Amino acid sequence: MSEFFSLREMSAGLTNGVFSSVELTQEHLQRIQRVDPRINSFITVNSEQALAQAAQADQERAAGDDRPTVGLPFAHKDIFCTNGVLTTAGSKMLSNFIAPYDATVVTKMAEAGMVSVGKTNMDEFAMGSSNENSFFGPVSNPWHTDCVPGGSSGGSAAAVAAGLVAGATGTDTGGSIRQPAALCGITGLKPTYGRVSRYGMIAFASSLDQAGPMTRDAEDAALMLSVMAGFDHRDSTSAQRDDSWLAEIAVNGIPALDRPLTIGLPDEYFRSGEHMDALEMAKAELQKLGHTLKSVSLPHTESAIPVYYVLASAEASTNLSRYDGVRFGHRCENPQSLQDLYERSREEGFGQEVKRRILTGTYTLSVGYFDAYYLKAQKIRRLIAQDFTNVFTEVDLVLAPTAPTPAFKKNQLTDDPVAMYQQDLYTVPTSLAGLPAMSIPCGFSQGLPMGMQLIAPAFREDLPLMLAAQFQRHTDWHQRRPGGAT
Numbered sequence: 001m002s003e004f005f006s007l008r009e010m011s012a013g014l015t016n017g018v019f020s021s022v023e024l025t026q027e028h029l030q031r032i033q034r035v036d037p038r039i040n041s042f043i044t045v046n047s048e049q050a051l052a053q054a055a056q057a058d059q060e061r062a063a064g065d066d067r068p069t070v071g072l073p074f075a076h077k078d079i080f081c082t083n084g085v086l087t088t089a090g091s092k093m094l095s096n097f098i099a100p101y102d103a104t105v106v107t108k109m110a111e112a113g114m115v116s117v118g119k120t121n122m123d124e125f126a127m128g129s130s131n132e133n134s135f136f137g138p139v140s141n142p143w144h145t146d147c148v149p150g151g152s153s154g155g156s157a158a159a160v161a162a163g164l165v166a167g168a169t170g171t172d173t174g175g176s177i178r179q180p181a182a183l184c185g186i187t188g189l190k191p192t193y194g195r196v197s198r199y200g201m202i203a204f205a206s207s208l209d210q211a212g213p214m215t216r217d218a219e220d221a222a223l224m225l226s227v228m229a230g231f232d233h234r235d236s237t238s239a240q241r242d243d244s245w246l247a248e249i250a251v252n253g254i255p256a257l258d259r260p261l262t263i264g265l266p267d268e269y270f271r272s273g274e275h276m277d278a279l280e281m282a283k284a285e286l287q288k289l290g291h292t293l294k295s296v297s298l299p300h301t302e303s304a305i306p307v308y309y310v311l312a313s314a315e316a317s318t319n320l321s322r323y324d325g326v327r328f329g330h331r332c333e334n335p336q337s338l339q340d341l342y343e344r345s346r347e348e349g350f351g352q353e354v355k356r357r358i359l360t361g362t363y364t365l366s367v368g369y370f371d372a373y374y375l376k377a378q379k380i381r382r383l384i385a386q387d388f389t390n391v392f393t394e395v396d397l398v399l400a401p402t403a404p405t406p407a408f409k410k411n412q413l414t415d416d417p418v419a420m421y422q423q424d425l426y427t428v429p430t431s432l433a434g435l436p437a438m439s440i441p442c443g444f445s446q447g448l449p450m451g452m453q454l455i456a457p458a459f460r461e462d463l464p465l466m467l468a469a470q471f472q473r474h475t476d477w478h479q480r481r482p483g484g485a486t
Contacts, residue, residue, distance in 0.1 A: 001390065002462060004166075004216075004481060005166060006161045006166055006215070006216050006217060006219065006220050006386065007122060007166045007167050007215065007216075007219075007220040007223055007224070007402075008068070008080055008219050008220060008223065009026060009071050010072055010073075011069070011071075011072060011223075012393050012450075013068070014071045014072075015061075015068075016059060019072035020054075020058050020071075020128045021027045021050060021054040021057040021058045021061070021070075021071030021072075021073075021115060022054045022055055022426075023057055023122070024054070024071065024072075025050050025051055025053075025054035025073050025117065026051070026054075026166055026260070028048065028073045028117055028165060028306050029036060029047050029051075029117060029301050030172065031044065031118065031163065032045055032159075032164050034046075034066065034164055035163075035164060036152045036159075036162075036164060037296060038140065039139060039142055039144060039145070039157075039159075039162055039164075040121055040122055040136070040137050040138065040139050040140060040142045041120055041139050041149075041154075041158040041162065041164060041241045042075070042118045042119065042121060042123075042155065042159065042164075043078045043086070043088055043090070043119050043120065043121050043134075043136050043160040044078065044085065044086050044118050044119040045076075045117065045118040045153070046085060046116060046117060046118050046119075047117075049116070050073065050087075050115050050116060050117045050118070051130070052072070052310060053110075053115040053116065054071060054115045056190065057070050057071035057113050057115060058071065058114075060113055065113065065159065066251060067112065067113060069112040069113055069223065069227055069250070070112070070113030070114075071113060071114075071115060072113075072114050072115065072118050072166070072167070073114075073115045073121050073165055073166070074109070074114055074115070074116060074117070074165050074166070074167040074169070074224075075116065075118050075119065075156060075159055075164070075165045075167075075168040075169070076105075076106065076109075076116055076118075076119050076120065076169050077120050077122055077153055077155065077156050077170050077171060077475075078119035078120055078121065078122055078155070078166065078169070079102040079122060079126060079171055079201055080104045080105055080106050080119075080169060080200060080202075080211075081099035081100075081101060081102060081106070081199055081200040081201075081202070082099050082102060082103070082106050082116070082119065082425075083099055083100065083101050083106075083379055084098060084099070084153075084358065085098065085099060085119065086098060086119070087099040087119070087202070088119075088128075088135070088136070089122070089124065089125050089126070089127065089151055090121060090122040090124040090133070090134040090135060090136060090152075091124040091125055091135050091349065091350065091354070091404045092135040092330055092348070092349050092350075092351070093323050093329045093330045093346075093349035093350055094323075094328075094329050094330070095134050095135060096329075096439050097193075097328055097329055098221050099198065099200075101428045102200060102383055103197075103199060103200025103201050104197035104199040104200055104234065104235070105169060105196065105197065105200070105201065105211050105228055106200065107319070108227050108228055108230070108331060109227055109228070110128055111155060111171075112227040113386070114227070114371075114448075115231045117165060119242040120153075120155030120156045120159055120168055121134050121136055121137075121139050121154065121155030121158075122151070122153060122154065122155050122156075122352045123151040123152035123154070123176075123353070124350075124353065125318070125356050126152040126153075126171055126173055126176055126202075126209070126342035127152065127204060127354055127357055128151040128152050128206040128353055128420075128422050129150060129151050129152075129175070129176075129179060129281050129290060129424055130148035130149075130150065130154070130361055130408075130410075130413065130414075130423075131148060131149055131151040131152065131153070131154025131155065131158075131180070132148060132410060132411070132414055133151070133152075133351055133352075133353045133354075134155075135172040135351065137155040138410060139155050139158050140158065140410075141161075141183060141184060141407045141448075141482075142158055142161045142162040142184065142482040143161070143184065143407065143447070143448050143449060143482040143483075144407065144448060144482075145231075145408055146409055146410060147183075147198070147407035147408060147410065147447070147448065148183070148407055148409075149180050149183055149184050150179045150180030150182065150183035150403070150407065150411055150423075151176060151177050151179070151180060152171070152173075152176040152307065153168075153170030153171060153172070153177050153180050153182075153188075153214060154180045154184075155334075156168035156169065156170045156172070156180070156214045157180035157181055157183070157184040157186055157214055158180075158184055159464075160184070160186045160214055160215060160216060160333075161184035161185055161482060162246035163184050164452050164480065166215065166216060166217075166220060167213060167214065167215045167223075167224050168213075168214045168215075168219055169211060169213065169214070169224075169228070170188060170211070170212055170213070170214045171201060171204075171209055171210065171212070171213055171214075172188075172190035172209075172210050172211075172431065173204050173205050173210075173311050173312060173431060173483050174208065174308050174312060174422075174424045174428045175207045175402075175417075175424045175426075175427025175428060175431065176439070177189065177190050177214060177425055177439075178190055178402050178424060178427050178437060178439035178451070178453060179402060179403050179424065179439075180214075180443075181402070181439040181447065181451060182215055182331075182403045182439045182450060182453075183403060183406065183407040183448070183451075184449065185212070185441045185451075185477070185478075185480060185482070186214060186215065186216055186218070186441070186478070187215050187216060187217050187218055187221050187438070187439065187440050187441070187468065187478060188212065188213070188214045188215075188221075188438065188439045189212045189213055189214075189221045189225060189435060189436070189437075189439075189461070189464070189465075190210055190430070190431070190436045190437050190438070190459075191210060191225060191228075191436050191457045191461055192206070192210075192239070192403045192436045192461065193207075193210050193213075193227065193230050193237070193279050193434035193435075193436060194210075194238055194239035195210070195226075195239060195241070195436070195459065195461070196211045196212065196433070197211075197230070197231075197232035197234070197235040197238050198210070198211070198235050199232055199238075199239075200236040201236045202205040203315075203319040204312070204315070204316055204319065205311065205312040205315035205316055205319070206319065207237075207311070207315060208311070208312060208315070208432070210431075212225070212228070213225050214476060215480075216279070217253065217440075217468075217472050217478045218254060218438075218440065218465050218468035218469040218472055219253055219254055219404050219469060221422075221438070221465065221468075222246070222249045222250070222253075222254050222465050223249075223250055225238055225246060225461065226243075226246040226247055226249060227250075229243050229246055229368060230243055230264045231421075232377070235243065239459070240298065241459055244363075245462060247258070249465075252466050254466055254469040255373070255466065256466070256470065257266050257466045257470055259468065260289075260290040260291050260292060260394075260436045261291045261292070261396040261399070261467060262291070262292045262294055262394070262395045262396050263266055263286060263292065263293050263294065263395060263396065263397050263399050263400040263467075264294055264295075264391050264394065264395035264396060264397070264399065265283070265293055265294065265295050265296065265297035265398075265399055265400075266297060266298045266301065266391075266400060267296070267297050268297065268299070268301040268303070269298075269399075269400040269401060269426055269460050274319070277443065277445065278442050278443025278444065278445060278450040278452070279399075279401055279443075279450075279452055280399050281442070281443055282399075282442040282443065282471075283399070284312055285471065285474060285475060286399070286467075286471065287476065288474075289380075289470060291444055291467075293399070294390045294394065294395055296395060296398070297327065297391075298384075298387040298388075298391060298393060298398075298429065298476030299387060300355065300380060300384045300387050300429075301382045301384075301387075301429055301469065303380050303383075303384065303427055304384055304425075304428045304429040304432060305421055305422065305424065305425060307379070307381055307384065307432060308424070308428040308431070308432060309357075309360065310360075310364050310373050310374060310377040311374070311377050311381065311432075312357070312361075312428050313357040313358070313360040313364060314361040314364045314374050315347050315361065316354075316358060316361050316363050317357070317359075317360075317361030317362045317364075317365060318359045318365075319359070320350075320354070320358055320462025322356045323345075323346065323349060323350075324340070324341075324342050324345065324346070325341050325342060325344075325345025325346070325349070328344075329349060330345055330348060330349035330414065331345050332344035332345045332348055334388070337408050341386060345476065353417075356417065357423065360409045364377075367445075368476055381432045383427050383434065384432050385433040385434070386404075386431055388427075388429075388430075388433045388455070388457075391458045395454060396425075396456075396463060397454055397456055397463055397464060397467060398454070398455040398456075399405075399452060399453070399454060399455075400426050400428065400452070400453045400455060401426050401450075401451075401452060401453060402423055402426060402439040402450075402451035402452060402453040403423060403426065403427075403451065404422065404423065404426065404449075405423075405445075406444075406445045406448035406449065407448050407449075408452055418454065424427060426437060426453060427453070430455050434458065434462065435455055435456065435457065435458055436455070436456045436459070436460065437453055437454065437456070437464070438453065438454045438461075438464040438465070438468055439451040439452070439453050439454075440452060440454070440468045440471065440472065440477075440478060441477035441478045441480070442471075442477055443477060444480075448460065449477070449480070454467055454468060
């Protein structure tokens with residue numbers, strides 16, 4: 001059985017003729033059918049389409065296509081528009097929406113010969129930290145099904161952790177790749193803002209949203225990033241960068257570090273919490289590997305959560321104004337007027353958390369409050385970014401916890417949105433600064449996985465990838481499997 005093979009291991013098996021892509025895909029589809037009813041990590045499973053893609057991949061390999069990605073099964077977070085496939089963003093508002101085109105990420109994965117087995121569950125419009133806000137029901141953490149997997153990319157994280165796929169796409173606005181990766185014991189990478197195209201990715205907060213890979217280890221994350229990254233003229237925020245190093249990593253794997261690194265430990269991140277024991281062991285391992293740890297300060301960290309929820313809610317209010325019951329998506333029955341159509345379609349189509357953020361954002365942008373809230377938040381965002389710029393004159397990377405606690409019980413925080421928002425305490429600052437950050441498994445607390453976060457300067461994804469690969473060659477946290485994932 002190959003359910004816990006990495007993408008790299010599956011690629012080797014395909015190259016060596018151990019199995020075909022069709023056999024591999026069938027095995028994954030059967031496992032999804034058997035295991036996912038307990039986890040609810042998928043909204044849509046594309047069995048027929050996936051097997052057709054796998055058959056095509058086998059033909060391409062037989063014809064001499066030796067790209068490492070050809071024939072590998074994976075899953076998309078259900079936020080990427082996929083031509084002819086239900087694309088819901090986890091919302092009733094889009095529960096009947098069949099996308100008429102492919103997102104750039106979807107196109108890139110298809111062109112790389114990868115096989116999409118389906119679309120994963122998520123918090124509605126990517127708004128949440130627990131994956132309890134989905135119209136299609138909450139996702140369960142494979143390590144303990146009474147617990148949440150984190151959010152908003154909780155479906156992707158749970159699917160990888162449970163062995164339903166070895167890799168999945170996710171999106172990260174304030175931590176939505178990294179936090180569920182930590183809570184599910186997998187590896188998740190948020191690239192630099194602009195590294196991966198946002199075209200066709202349903203928008204939450206446009207200045208923050210960024211797609212990235214969710215996998216078992218750093219090697220697989222690098223492989224997926226090599227496919228996802230690249231300039232896209234259809235995305236005005238897409239960055240033109242030299243990505244040749246990613247293509248080399250895809251073929252040859254992550255290279256070894258050529259020198260020890262200086263790693264910053266922000267005082268503001270290491271004061272207390274359930275993450276401390278796991279982080280202490282990780283710090284000791286990094287020192288054993290020859291790296292230098294140095295205390296640094298990110299003084300505006302405490303402002304990050306309020307700044308994020310002002311800015312993200314303001315952008316969400318604007319982005320979600322298009323869902324009006326007229327052009328696409330949910331429409332109320334028998335509207336009595338245009339005003340009634342707007343009001344009831346939005347009332348029925350959006351969940352409570354989405355409504356909360358729309359109202360917060362609309363208030364923030366209203367006359368008389370724009371300067372007091374939105375403009376001030378933008379100024380503090382600049383200060384948060386400058387904190388990182390200052391720190392990176394002293395260190396190569398920053399080490400931080402990913403989440404303040406391990407996975408918490410379902411319904412534990414649903415009635416306390418402020419406590420829920422605090423789950424993003426360690427991930428939001430990096431998103432506001434637009435920097436690359438990666439969460440990798442580093443230990444356990446209460447029998448549940450914990451993650452550590454590696455934060456790098458802009459467009460230096462190579463540094464956390466190389467350090468993560470080195471760490472994972474000397475530890476086995478990323479190889480631990482949930483006992484219930486059978």
